[in-house]
Amino acid sequence: MKSIFLVIVFAPLLMWLLAFAIVSASSPKAEHLPICPGSGKKRKNVLLVVAHPDDESMSIWQSDQSLHFNKKKVLTHISRFFAPTLLSLTSLGCYDVRVLCLSNGNAEGLGSVREMEMLSACSFLKIPLENVDIINDPLLQDGHNVAWSRSLISQLINRISTCHNIDMIITFDSYGISGHPNHVAVYQGVCEFLFDNERTSVKQKGSQIEAWKLESVNFIKKYSGPIYVLWSTWRHINTSNSHLFYSGSPRSSIKAMQRHKTQWLWYRRLFVIFSVYTYMNSLHRFPV
Template sequence: MEKISMSSWFFGPTLLSLAKLGVYNIHTICMSTGNADGLGSARKSEMYTACSVLQIPTANVNVVDHPSLQDGFSCQWDQSLIVKLLRQAVADHNIQIILTFDSYGISGHPNHRAVHSGVRAFLFEEGNTINSKEGSADEVIQGWELASTNMLRKYSGPFELCALVLKRISIDEEKLHYLVNPSPRTSIVAMSQHRSQWVWYRRLFVLFSRYTYINTLKKMSG
């Protein structure tokens, strides 16, 4: 059973696709409680509930609350701390694959981009491996990043889903994966658990966002 670490709840299609396969042990790392508005405690609880809807048990969810990893556009995150947290998670859970944001971070949020930088530093600056079965060579930990899109594609999820189904696409599965959500409704229910953020414009975002329906994952390389 491969063990995967997730760093964000933008990955609904990925999480539900992997859960459907039933061969992955998924762990989620949220690098902040989201306390920019003083609602960190509530948002932490909401994260656990949302992950439960996405079939990730609470025991597999780690919401980090650290003074150097506070939520906000003006907060610069400590890359070495992110690396340290990833190293600990990999050691504790024998993580084999890490899924995270790409360098733009979907919305350009500096916290998202910092997570990407931290994952990249962990994977390629430290040359991390996991212990394989006795007598075989160690395996390199894989990193996959969620592709950001332009504004039009970002908010045309249902239409892009139709286009993807109708279009024949040649995919190099060694470097790129398209994951179609087997249950968009479940993703929407999961997002609605974030009640402190469930305002009208976020409801519209969830309905029309491609990240409710499709994830495009690109393999990270050094």
């Protein structure tokens, strides 16, 4: 009976450790990514749109449209959720990556500390500081009970996209990984922007912006980490409408999160170690 108990307890742990070793030792070839521009083509301008700081960011757009420098929380979203995508894109050399964070999340009053943390994280993820924008608008404040305006989000995305000739947008899906209403609002704002962009493109005969959303998974998949990565890799075939991004080295995702010392609490350490988003991102194209 005792041996059965030990098997039940330690078998999943051994499976997880084995999967972690396999995933850590394997680094998928970046050149096989289907959404990378072909040789001779111009670099693609990519915009990652997130809800809260703990990412990488540099400039804040206030509602009066004056510019300020602040680098707050953005990297937490990027480190916790989007690190595999960013590490892959920045390593390819054929993408210029920008980040748009729709709130500065200064609720705890640690803005100046997180500025330095964010600078360190941005540098680690190879995203230039001038490529990160954080919005500080009274209508887009961090909170579960704050309703964000989809039209305002769409306008902000349009402004960034126009200024920087954005070719591709990456963001949350309709559930927003954790179900946070701000995440969901980001998805809805991107949808509204894409709808408006499609109408404008048809009228002006311009090119449409393609958009990809990060797949939300259930609790078991989310916290099985490298085990789910191996399963997904085995059964997944990259297509024009879906793609898997790997971090290459899970330690890189973990190190990026470690740059945010004020956020590096014990439960976030567990999240980063066990979360599938540390190891892999599954992106799906927005329907055209």
